[in-house]
């Protein structure tokens with residue numbers, strides 16, 4: 001299938017875990033995939049290039065909670081591919097997080113979860129959306145979690161951040177929809 005031929009897609013947290021599968025699936029549909037991660041995505045990018053050709057992929061090491069790093073990343077993508085068609089906001093602190101009661105969560109961990117899981121998607125949209133608005137085309141997919149609906153205990157920071165992603169996506173779609181853009185939240 002080639003449903004995304006000629007499209008440029010960014011996948012945050014795209015080097016490992018579920019994000020790796022998003023990267024593989026987007027490339028299989030013909031998209032140019034930008035793997036953005038704090039982890040090294042080079043070997044995955046090489047795998048995609050070997051399979052789909054030299055322009056199939058790019059890997060950038062970037063912390064999505066750092067505005068300067070996000071700005072630089074978006075600049076690199078525009079320089080290489082000239083546009084951003086799809087943004088998958090997948091990066092999050094999830095697997096490495098310890099499970100604790102609310103009374104045991106320290107403030108630094110809480111702030112870090114909010115920085116990566118909420119500030120990250122905000123910064124990615126803040127800097128990618130102008131390029132989408134200019135072309136009146138863009139798809140933004142924010143990865144949520146069913147934990148926000150179920151209220152899973154001992155994971156309050158993560159569950160709260162994913163509840164924020166739902167609200168973020170709802171308001172964002174109303175704000176950006178008028179510019180010809182689409183968005184969704186996947187749980």
Ligand SMILES: NC(=O)c1ccc[n+]([C@@H]2O[C@H](COP(=O)([O-])OP(=O)(O)OC[C@H]3O[C@@H](n4cnc5c(N)ncnc54)[C@H](O)[C@@H]3O)[C@@H](O)[C@H]2O)c1
Nearest residue numbers: 013016017018037038039063064090091092094095143145
């Ligand atoms: N695993 C599940 O059961 C599940 C269920 C529902 C939703 N989700 C969501 O799916 C997404 C992926 O989950 P996963 O299980 O693959 O998680 P994971 O923790 O295994 O992977 C997260 C990825 O994000 C990257 N990352 C972490 N911090 C980053 C940062 N500051 N900047 C850039 N990249 C960063 C990691 O290196 C990793 O590649 C997350 O948004 C998670 O909340 C997961």
